[in-house]
Amino acid sequence: MRIGSATVARERLNVYADNPGIEATYKDHFALLTEVAVDDLHIAPLDAEEIVHQILLASLLQKKRITNMTEWLTAALRAAAECHLTQHGQ
Amino acid sequence: MANKSPDSFRFRSVRSRAEEFAATARRLDAERAAGSAVVDEALRTTPQERWGTLAEHPAFLTSGVLGRIAEIVDRELNRQPKYAEAIAVLGASIADAIAPDAYPSVIVAQMRASAWKDYGKVLSYLARHDEALTIFDRAESYVDELTYGVLAYDRAVIDLNRAITVSEMGRHDTALALLAQCKPVFRHHGDRNLHILCGYYEGVALQRLERHREARETYLLLVAMEDSIEKRTLAAIHQTIGLCSIELRDFEAAEDSLTKAIGLHTELGQPLDAAKGEYARGRLLLRKGLARRAIEHLRPVRHRFLVHSLAEEAGLCGLEIVEGMLQIGMADEAERLARTIMAEFMAARLNGRAISALGYLTEAITAKKAQPRLVTQVREYVLSLRTAPEREFQPL
Numbered sequence: 001m002r003i004g005s006a007t008v009a010r011e012r013l014n015v016y017a018d019n020p021g022i023e024a025t026y027k028d029h030f031a032l033l034t035e036v037a038v039d040d041l042h043i044a045p046l047d048a049e050e051i052v053h054q055i056l057l058a059s060l061l062q063k064k065r066i067t068n069m070t071e072w073l074t075a076a077l078r079a080a081a082e083c084h085l086t087q088h089g090q
Numbered sequence: 091m092a093n094k095s096p097d098s099f100r101f102r103s104v105r106s107r108a109e110e111f112a113a114t115a116r117r118l119d120a121e122r123a124a125g126s127a128v129v130d131e132a133l134r135t136t137p138q139e140r141w142g143t144l145a146e147h148p149a150f151l152t153s154g155v156l157g158r159i160a161e162i163v164d165r166e167l168n169r170q171p172k173y174a175e176a177i178a179v180l181g182a183s184i185a186d187a188i189a190p191d192a193y194p195s196v197i198v199a200q201m202r203a204s205a206w207k208d209y210g211k212v213l214s215y216l217a218r219h220d221e222a223l224t225i226f227d228r229a230e231s232y233v234d235e236l237t238y239g240v241l242a243y244d245r246a247v248i249d250l251n252r253a254i255t256v257s258e259m260g261r262h263d264t265a266l267a268l269l270a271q272c273k274p275v276f277r278h279h280g281d282r283n284l285h286i287l288c289g290y291y292e293g294v295a296l297q298r299l300e301r302h303r304e305a306r307e308t309y310l311l312l313v314a315m316e317d318s319i320e321k322r323t324l325a326a327i328h329q330t331i332g333l334c335s336i337e338l339r340d341f342e343a344a345e346d347s348l349t350k351a352i353g354l355h356t357e358l359g360q361p362l363d364a365a366k367g368e369y370a371r372g373r374l375l376l377r378k379g380l381a382r383r384a385i386e387h388l389r390p391v392r393h394r395f396l397v398h399s400l401a402e403e404a405g406l407c408g409l410e411i412v413e414g415m416l417q418i419g420m421a422d423e424a425e426r427l428a429r430t431i432m433a434e435f436m437a438a439r440l441n442g443r444a445i446s447a448l449g450y451l452t453e454a455i456t457a458k459k460a461q462p463r464l465v466t467q468v469r470e471y472v473l474s475l476r477t478a479p480e481r482e483f484q485p486l
Contacts, residue, residue: 022115023108030104047238053107054196054240060111060118061153061200062243071280076243079275083239 041081125154145183163208178209202232207248214255226252246272262295282318306334325354365394369407381414401438405431413465425455444472447483
């Protein structure tokens, strides 16, 4: 799945909680968020994949506190990217 | 697992990640559903002195159990803080006993960080601030162990608790710096509740630094988000705006805010909080130079506190009355009331330093050397002992 910008990606994100097709939903989110991480936040592809995977996992335990999954995931991704780029001197 | 090298997972397929995610999601849901029954039954049937052994039981080493324990800590903190402490200790023990590879490493880090953060929160509530800060360091260390910084939100929750603690310790500038770090994290993550809570504690820190104008601005910004604020929080915010406005001598705004606060507290069935609003209104009358009206207003308020055995609140309210009496030359009545307050503090076994300060005030009134501002100083000193119980009284 290829998309052009982070804005489009954010609009495509849906709440996956309680979704019976959870793996398929995961794959959609994974692809979109990785796209944002690589294209917009300039993370190397393999690092981006792992960061996105961990963020999606982390969201599971915060499910009760998350009111807007789109906002939460994109904020988590941006914060992680900032931290990652700082660690790598970029 | 926590320090796993990035190279070990660089070539995972999307499919294997999706399978891990789905399995984890289903497992967490199942554990969440079972957690209450497991915990409630065990706490009911196990004597408290043997709770430590629960952390050795495999059925207890789950995210669902930790989730239930967190709920109990939150519920009991304001009711039975020592009980909450025992539960929080159990939670921290369980979090540490969970094997590092029992869940994906990021989930293990979250569970441990959250359980230790809850323990620190209880210690902070019990005014064991130094211990609480050490525990928050430990909570944060689990977040730091991860290869990627993906737990910004979890870290911000720890920092918010740390900010509240250092503010209680009188380190308000440090609190403000911490709040400035975590507030935008909550905003970006769409967590309005914690974002508002950060704003509230910014106001509290500014107020304690006597930066009343900035504190009021901070609270007013929160009121602008009225639709997102629980009524209970809104009532507290209006009350603090009223208190700031009194200090700023903006009496009209103070009256307006206190009226809103008292109305909300009454509507919510919080008579003692409403009485605290009336107490602030009495102080407002005093600041306006209406000492007789202030005394008349505050007497029944003080009585209400006494009926509920709130000796400290009653004493603070009584000191406002003493100040009013001194303003209009009722020195004998002021002396009698100051002695009564001192006796009430002794009967309630309140901080000995507060009793000594009241003794100093009483003697000063007897010797006709007490100015109304000495009463203000004693009142503020008694109030400060809540957060700094070892502080020395240094009279004017």
